[in-house]
Amino acid sequence: MILESIVFYTLAIISIGSALLMVTRRNPVIAALYLILNFFCLAGLYLTLQAQFIAVIHILVYAGAIMVLFVFVIMLLNLGDKQTLNDAISPKKVVAGGLSLALLLELLYIIVYATKDLPAYDVKQALETGTVEHIGKELFTNFLFPFEVTSILLLAAIIGAVLLAKRKLD
């Protein structure tokens, strides 16, 4: 119980810190690296929630595929010193901070009042739902159609990416 809390709060602090650093860094490569750290912490949090399959898939897909794509594009664009996009404090940023703070307060209000008397979750039950066996069974029976549609989505994304990144449209 106490160990669970220690793991959670360590991962939570690292993930919030890395998210903040990601948003504030000027160099996109460093921002991408902080985002990868954040993704690893999230995978750890998924493990503490007994979602083993999703944790592994998260590392494979996000840290392994999407972030490689991001870093690759950053390297490809070769954003030099003139591209650092020096963001100074501007009225726009203050408004952005105020708006997102309002959003956070709304979300916290909803969470506090909606989960006021939520019992602690059943770890044994959660352990069973997160297994590959359980997810696979559900995915290939009740969710077979969305699963197949996903393949069409990925095909469309591949074609779209190739077409958009091509040098000349002719």
Next chain:
Amino acid sequence: MGIQPYLYLSAIMFMIGVVGVIARRNAIIVFMSIELMLNSVNLTLIAFSAQLGNVTGQLLVFFVMTVAAAEAAVGLAIIISLFRNKQTVNLDEINILKW
């Protein structure tokens, strides 16, 4: 420990993502902030999946990840072609749709 701390964490991370999308001008960092927001919502879904003992939340996360992968591929292709045409990823300078 209940799932409330996870929900608070997810709300805070979502807010950081919103700040990044609104305040930053670098298109790539805006894009990464969108990924951060998607992930914070995934955390909420997993937390409720554990709470309710229902696998549907985890399947939804699975589909969100697929959509995020497709979105990243297409979005980065758009950024590359924008950079090729305008030599910049500064969102304030990309305003040809504005009038």
